[in-house]
Amino acid sequence: KQLIQKYGYPFENHTVLTDDGYILEVHRIPYGRNISIKDANRPPVLLFPALLCGSVEWVNMGTEKSFGFILADQGYDVWLANPRGTTWSRKHIRLDPDRNKKKFWNFSFHEIGSYDLPAFIDHILNVTNHKTLYYVGHSQGTTAFFILASMKPEYNHKVRLSVAYCPAAYIAHARVLYDTAVTDFWKNLEVIIRTSELHEILPHSPLFGLLAQIFCNDYSPLQHVCVEVFYLAAGRSDNQFNKSLIPVIASNIPAGASVKQFNHYLQLYLAKVFQQYDYGEKVNLNKYNQSRPPKYDLSKVIAPHLFYHGSNDILFDAEDVDKLASELPNVLVYRRISGFNHLDPVWGIDAVNVIFNEVLEFMKQFGN
16 A cells, blocks of 8 residues: 555555455556546556465556556556465454464465465446456466466456466476475475464564665665575566565565465466366365366356466476467467566566566557
8 A cells, every 4th residue: 555655656455345245455646647547438458466465466566667666657558466374464354374374375376276276356347337357467466367267257248358477387398496405395395384383484573674775775785685585486587576665575575374275276286287286086086076176167268368487487487388288278478588587567667668668558449
């Protein structure tokens, strides 16, 4: 809220209730700084963040470089989602995230796609009196949409155009997991998690922001270490990362997630398919009526898509994104951007020229 209002944009906070009882916040920038557009019938856009991120992901690069602000200034009604478990959506009608940990955190991105996303979409269409909206997802934000559109295909018709930054479904070739030590570590960790009370991972903490202000500022001799942490998680991108903004980023991110979300991605990596959560044969039989989890049927995801993927993305490799694009019936544009990592399609210095301007052109075409 402070960030949005600091730059002179209007801010609204909306609360959304999911069918399984989670209370979520969606932050709205109803119009841009150019007030002449204020009264127009502005088309709604829902922006959905990556894992460990919340609504701030779309506005923390300043007014000229953040896609959330750019859309508002272009005459769109911008809605910034906060999926369950993140900083602004740690609420439930019955469960407390700190006291009822096991039950509250018992979700992966499957529940985010099948409960949170339809609740956000229906709320936005209801408030704005529109029949359709534009959807923009980054990483897990794209996973959530593929899940929703395959499980509840009627939602394909509520989305005018889906923009996928770092499309995330198959993860068989993740370079970050090539190291068997990492995979073994996660497998061992899973056992520890199951027998312990660890359910939430990397919740929002003011300490991250404080440490980043001290050690990652432009005058710090340790700034390069901070940069390497980002590269370790997302891939190298020496020309795209605005190092000066690390303290701003770290003041809001990480925003928290369930251990089960990480576990689900690890399962997809090991299984080499895009499928629902694997509870083990016994529970699977009970839950799914089959011993293995059902695959998500991507042929049902018929909404039109724009794909933007960085060549240096170490999480979702070219081979995996190619496979995903080949299985979706309606990918209109598929760009692999040289030198971009997993974060650059949203935060890259050149993202406006290389990606956002083209996306805005397509959105205009789909608006007519």
